[in-house]
Structures are given as structure tokens and as C-alpha cells.
Amino acid sequence: MIQTPYLLFLGDAPDGLAAKVAQGIKDWRPENCVGQFRMEGCKADLGLTDMTLAEAKAAGAKTLVVGVANRGGVISQSWKKVLVEALEEGFDLASGLHNLLRDEEDLAAVARATGRSLHDVRIPSVKYPIANGEKRTGKRLLAVGTDCSVGKMYTALAMDACMREKGMKSSFRATGQTGILITGDGVPLDAVVADFMAGSIEYLTPDNDADHWDIIEGQGSLFHVSYSGVTLALIHGGQPDALVICHEPSRAHMRGLPGYKLPSIEAVRDMALELARVANPACTVIGVSINTQHMSEEDSRAYCAEVEARVGLPCVDPYRHGADRLVEALAAV
Amino acid sequence: MIQTPYLLFLGDAPDGLAAKVAQGIKDWRPENCVGQFRMEGCKADLGLTDMTLAEAKAAGAKTLVVGVANRGGVISQSWKKVLVEALEEGFDLASGLHNLLRDEEDLAAVARATGRSLHDVRIPSVKYPIANGEKRTGKRLLAVGTDCSVGKMYTALAMDACMREKGMKSSFRATGQTGILITGDGVPLDAVVADFMAGSIEYLTPDNDADHWDIIEGQGSLFHVSYSGVTLALIHGGQPDALVICHEPSRAHMRGLPGYKLPSIEAVRDMALELARVANPACTVIGVSINTQHMSEEDSRAYCAEVEARVGLPCVDPYRHGADRLVEALAAV
Numbered sequence: 265m266i267q268t269p270y271l272l273f274l275g276d277a278p279d280g281l282a283a284k285v286a287q288g289i290k291d292w293r294p295e296n297c298v299g300q301f302r303m304e305g306c307k308a309d310l311g312l313t314d315m316t317l318a319e320a321k322a323a324g325a326k327t328l329v330v331g332v333a334n335r336g337g338v339i340s341q342s343w344k345k346v347l348v349e350a351l352e353e354g355f356d357l358a359s360g361l362h363n364l365l366r367d368e369e370d371l372a373a374v375a376r377a378t379g380r381s382l383h384d385v386r387i388p389s390v391k392y393p394i395a396n397g398e399k400r401t402g403k404r405l406l407a408v409g410t411d412c413s414v415g416k417m418y419t420a421l422a423m424d425a426c427m428r429e430k431g432m433k434s435s436f437r438a439t440g441q442t443g444i445l446i447t448g449d450g451v452p453l454d455a456v457v458a459d460f461m462a463g464s465i466e467y468l469t470p471d472n473d474a475d476h477w478d479i480i481e482g483q484g485s486l487f488h489v490s491y492s493g494v495t496l497a498l499i500h501g502g503q504p505d506a507l508v509i510c511h512e513p514s515r516a517h518m519r520g521l522p523g524y525k526l527p528s529i530e531a532v533r534d535m536a537l538e539l540a541r542v543a544n545p546a547c548t549v550i551g552v553s554i555n556t557q558h559m560s561e562e563d564s565r566a567y568c569a570e571v572e573a574r575v576g577l578p579c580v581d582p583y584r585h586g587a588d589r590l591v592e593a594l595a596a597v
Numbered sequence: 598m599i600q601t602p603y604l605l606f607l608g609d610a611p612d613g614l615a616a617k618v619a620q621g622i623k624d625w626r627p628e629n630c631v632g633q634f635r636m637e638g639c640k641a642d643l644g645l646t647d648m649t650l651a652e653a654k655a656a657g658a659k660t661l662v663v664g665v666a667n668r669g670g671v672i673s674q675s676w677k678k679v680l681v682e683a684l685e686e687g688f689d690l691a692s693g694l695h696n697l698l699r700d701e702e703d704l705a706a707v708a709r710a711t712g713r714s715l716h717d718v719r720i721p722s723v724k725y726p727i728a729n730g731e732k733r734t735g736k737r738l739l740a741v742g743t744d745c746s747v748g749k750m751y752t753a754l755a756m757d758a759c760m761r762e763k764g765m766k767s768s769f770r771a772t773g774q775t776g777i778l779i780t781g782d783g784v785p786l787d788a789v790v791a792d793f794m795a796g797s798i799e800y801l802t803p804d805n806d807a808d809h810w811d812i813i814e815g816q817g818s819l820f821h822v823s824y825s826g827v828t829l830a831l832i833h834g835g836q837p838d839a840l841v842i843c844h845e846p847s848r849a850h851m852r853g854l855p856g857y858k859l860p861s862i863e864a865v866r867d868m869a870l871e872l873a874r875v876a877n878p879a880c881t882v883i884g885v886s887i888n889t890q891h892m893s894e895e896d897s898r899a900y901c902a903e904v905e906a907r908v909g910l911p912c913v914d915p916y917r918h919g920a921d922r923l924v925e926a927l928a929a930v
Binding site: 394395396397398399453454455456457458459461462463486487489490491492493494495496497499500501503518520521523524527535538539542543 | 727728729730731732786787788789790791792794795796819820822823824825826827828829830832833834836851853854856857860868871872875876
């Protein structure tokens with residue numbers, strides 16, 4: 265577990281997109297964010313209070329979270345200076361960067377000397393079991409996508425937020441780096457060794473109250489040949505009671521695979537459901553979530569209505585129009 | 598690549614089953630086996646010539662292969678003595694044990710001093726790419742199973758042997774520890790990190806002659822919740838032109854999962870084919886391979902005939918009755 269609240273480090277981000285991890289944390293867990301730390305030349309701005317390390321410390325921040333992508337895979341000397349100071353001031357550090365904090369000798373040395381923790385959420389910190397397939401108490405929803413990066417994490421977060429608002433028992437379960445930084449916990453599934461993938465998801469979503477829902481972040485797609493195995497491990501390790509199908513309508517081809525067309529929403533629904541029923545025969549598909557960020561308001565509503573009529577399931581953009589209808593469908597399961 | 602030929606180390610195996618890795622090597626690559634090395638009290642016997650290290654060296658053996666399971670996960674001092682001597686006499690060592698040769702300090706030190714290699718095939722030695730899904734030249738068959746350990750490796754090895762006999766171009770492609778020791782090369786898929794699973798299979802089965810077949814060893818099952826993700830990575834990374842369905846009829850439930858019944862051969866055929874066609878729309882199922890080891894000769898023939906009539910595909914036990922009919926079906930693809 266990463267200690268909250270956070271000070272979000274935006275470094276020298278050249279634009280807002282470079283700080284999208286920080287943006288995600290601020291969007292979904294504003295209560296975890298004490299402020300932002302920006303260096304000279306930073307072009308990103310989350311609208312949080314700019315703070316020095318000392319100010320953030322005084323305001324109660326426990327962890328400095330690297331919420332910005334680094335250029336060329338290098339943690340620069342100008343970043344290092346801040347990260348070292350943060351350790352010295354008593355912050356833990358957390359990062360989802362590919363190059364690990366712990367592999368930076370200077371950071372590792374200062375962390376040892378100060379007794380602070382370096383959280384590299386890119387890689388697992390737990391020895392996961394092999395999945396045993398045993399039925400667990402409580403309920404689980406899994407977001408499955410027609411493709412990678414279609415909005416599965418945002419769908420899960422939006423549903424989780426809506427459920428809490430309604431007083432339902434819900435936990436967002438992160439399976440990727442950004443999700444882990446948002447919640448402070450989770451499984452970095454793409455970095456788990458093959459044999460333990462499904463077991464890591466069983467570990468992530470243990471027995472719970474009968475009326476509690478784990479809202480599990482999806483990864484990849486059954487139809488994305490690079491990552492489909494990861495998706496199936498989620499389906500079988502998660503043993504979901506409910507699936508929500510996620511889609512982004514503007515793609516010309518599968519992400520990173522120019523030769524591969526996107527499957528239809530119906531094809532994903534049918535394939536995911538049949539596979540999910542191996543682990544949980546009672547599984548159902550409760551709705552469709554569309555990422556309409558590239559559409560006008562009018563087009564987005566028309567598109568969702570068209571899909572809803574065609575597929576016969578509630579269809580919304582939960583980020584744009586709210587997750588209520590998806591949550592109502594879930595509550596009926 | 599592990600250097601051949603081998604001297605097979607049977608250690609102090611308490612019975613033949615403990616030496617099943619060595620048995621597999623001897624069954625499928627007898628030309629790679631110079632002889633066997635047995636210690637005091639060994640109860641296994643492959644029928645190969647018993648040799649000292651010096652005799653095997655003189656006969657041309659390059660690698661001592663640990664072909665026996667160790668008790669309690671410990672490499673005993675009595676084994677160590679032989680393994681150290683083997684390094685000193687100029688042998689490389691190869692092992693599929695869970696505890697790695699390289700983690701034994703004495704072995705690692707002697708290997709460094711003598712310049713010999715320690716091959717731990719349990720874990721990857723290659724940094725695999727992420728799968729790109731691009732169409733490769735040459736053809737590929739993948740063995741898919743109703744369950745784990747139903748005979749996928751033996752089916753693939755039997756088909757490969759039969760194809761070579763007929764003068765067809767074929768390569769058995771190992772994806773598990775025993776297969777890797779048999780052929781000297783392959784991908785230990787269950788130990789590959791999730792993101793790179795499908796890419797490791799693309800790496801294993803690269804472009805080849807148009808009339809060459811990679812015969813890919815399967816792993817797990819789409820219907821085995823612990824390992825299904827590994828199976829799907831094989832299907833999408835292998836982009837097979839042909840599938841052979843493997844089944845063992847005596848199972849009361851899925852291996853290691855008392856609550857899970859086996860799927861029908863037809864369910865596996867349909868699910869595997871639909872998923873395989875994502876990567877290769879031309880994929881077909883060419884036949885069914887039954888592991889009849891627990892049946893009488895009469896029952897085995899009756900069972901295969903029944904399945905063949907029901908499923909409408911050639912159905913044989915290739916280990917018992919030959920792989921000819923499966924290979925003929927493959928040649929017709």
C-alpha cells in the first residue's frame with residue numbers, strides 16, 4: 265500500500281498529456297491530492313495548489329507521486345534533485361515509470377539512509393499464487409474492451425464512484441500502473457509471470473460481503489493478439505458476475521496492429537461471456553460503455569442510442585453522461 | 598541452444614516416473630542420447646548404456662542433462678558431487694528443476710572457473726518482444742487441449758516425427774521445460790512475463806519456407822481457469838494455420854480444479870477456432886488426438902471411432918496408433 269495523501273510531481277511536463285497519470289489521480293481521488301509540485305518550465309497544470317516540499321509536508325502529504333512521463337526513459341538530474349530532497353524531507357516516492365526508482369543508485373541510497381519507501385508500481389511486489397478457481401463470496405464486475413486503451417479504467421472508476429455515491433459497497437480494483445497510483449494498491453498485471461496471472465486477480469479480489477462489488481479494471485482485449493492472454497486471465501481469475509463492454513468508435517484498426525480490424529461490440533460480448541461462464545456460469549453482460557471523447561455532444565448521444573437499440577443493453581459514455589444507467593443495471597444482477 | 602548429444606543424469610531416481618523428463622528425451626530424440634548416468638540406488642532405467650562421465654565424454658557427449666525430479670526441491674550433496682565433476686570434465690549442465698542450477702553457489706563457481714554453461718530451462722534466457730501480429734511465412738500447427746497434461750506435447754512430437762519420416766519439412770517448437778530439454782531449444786512460456794507471452798511465441802516460430810510446418814507444443818487449456826491466458830497467448834502468438842484438439846477421457850474434473858468439469862471436444866474446437874481466426878482467418882481444425890493410456894486396446898479404438906463419428910474429424914491416439922492420419926489431414930491444409 266502506498267501511503268496517502270499525495271503531493272503530485274509534474275516535473276517539467278511539456279504539456280498536459282505528459283501528466284495524464286497525475287490528472288487521473290486528481291480526477292478520481294481528489295481527496296488524496298494535497299497539491300502539485302511543478303518545476304521550472306512545466307506546461308501542465310492540474311489546478312491544484314502549487315506547493316514546495318515543505319509546504320506539502322506541513323499539509324500532511326506522505327508520498328511524492330511521479331505523475332508525469334519521463335522523456336527518453338531517463339530520470340533526469342533535475343528530477344533527481346527534487347526526488348532526493350523529498351526523501352530527505354520524509355516523503356515516500358511512488359512511480360509507474362518503466363525505469364525503476366530502485367534502479368537509480370542515488371535514490372536507492374538515500375531511501376535506505378532515510379528509511380523511506382520507493383514504490384515502483386510497474387512491477388509486482390507480491391508473490392502471487394496460482395489460481396485455484398474456487399468460488400469467492402461477494403460480487404465482481406469486469407470491464408472488457410473491444411481494444412486496448414478504449415476507456416476500461418475510466419469506466420470502472422466512474423462506476424465505482426457512482427456506486428459509492430448511491431451508498432453501494434464498491435471497491436475499484438486496479439490492474440495497471442495508473443490505476444494503482446490512483447488507489448494506492450493493485451496488481452500490475454502486464455508484469456506478472458504467466459503462470460500467476462489469474463492467481464494475481466484472485467488475490468486482488470478476495471472473499472467479501474455478499475453485497476460488495478469489486479469493480480475490476482480491464483486490460484487488453486480478447487481480440488488484441490499482443491495482450492489477449494492477459495485479458496483472459498482477468499476473466500478467469502476475476503470470475504466476474506457481470507461484464508461491461510467498453511468501446512471507442514473512432515479507431516481505424518486495433519491499437520498498434522494496422523492489419524487488424526476492431527471486433528464488433530456483439531462479438532466481444534458473446535466471446536467474453538462464454539469464456540466468463542467457465543469460471544462463473546451466472547455471469548451476465550450488464551451494459552456497454554462508449555468512449556465518445558472524439559465526438560460532438562449530439563453525435564455521442566446518437567451513437568449510444570444506436571448501439572443500445574442494436575445490442576439491447578444500456579449504453580452510455582459514463583465519463584461524459586454519468587454511470588447511473590450502468591450502475592442501475594448492475595444493481596439488478 | 599543446449600549443445601547435444603546428452604548424457605542423461607538419472608541420479609537416485611526412486612522409480613521410472615521420477616525420470617520422466619529423461620524418458621521423454623530418450624523416446625523422442627534417441628539420437629541426442631549417448632547414454633545414462635545412474636547413481637547408487639537408482640531405480641529408473643531407460644535401457645541406454647550406463648556410462649561414467651569419462652566414458653560419455655569420450656563418446657562425444659557435450660551436456661549432462663538432469664532428467665530426474667529432485668525430492669523436496671533440494672539439489673542434494675550426492676547429486677552435487679556428480680554435477681561438479683561433470684563441469685570439471687567439460688560438460689555443460691542443463692536442468693528444468695524449479696530450483697535453479699545458477700542459484701547453487703558451488704555449481705555457479707565451478708561453471709565460471711571452467712567456462713561451462715548452466716542451462717536452467719525453467720526460466721527465459723531471452724528478452725522477448727511484444728507481439729506485432731504480422732503475418733509470417735510458413736505454416737504452423739498448434740496443439741490445444743481440453744485440459745492441462747492431456748498429451749499435447751506427445752501429440753506434437755508424434756506428428757513432427759511422422760512428418761519428418763514422410764519427408765515433410767517440420768520443426769517441433771517447445772513451449773515447456775521438458776520439450777525444451779528434448780529439443781535443446783524453446784520458450785518456457787509459463788515463466789514469461791504477461792506482456793511478452795504472445796511475442797515469445799512469434800519469436801519461437803519465425804518466417805520459414807512456405808511448405809515448412811512449425812508443430813507448436815500447447816500449454817494449459819482455454820477452459821482451465823488457472824492457465825487459460827497462457828493458452829490464448831499461444832493461439833494468438835502462434836497464428837496457427839491448423840489446430841489439433843487433444844483430450845484425455847478418464848478425467849473426473851479439470852486438473853487441480855475439483856469444481857470444474859471438462860469441456861467437450863466440440864466446445865474446445867469451436868472456441869479455439871474462433872479465437873485462432875482473429876490472428877489467422879484461414880485456420881482450421883484438422884483432427885483430434887486422444888490420450889488412451891488408461892484404456893484397453895479395444896476400448897481405445899472404439900473410443901476414437903466414436904469421437905470421429907461424432908465430431909467429424911480424424912481421431913487417433915498418435916502415440917499408440919501412429920500420427921499418420923493427423924499428418925495426412927495436415928498435409929491437406
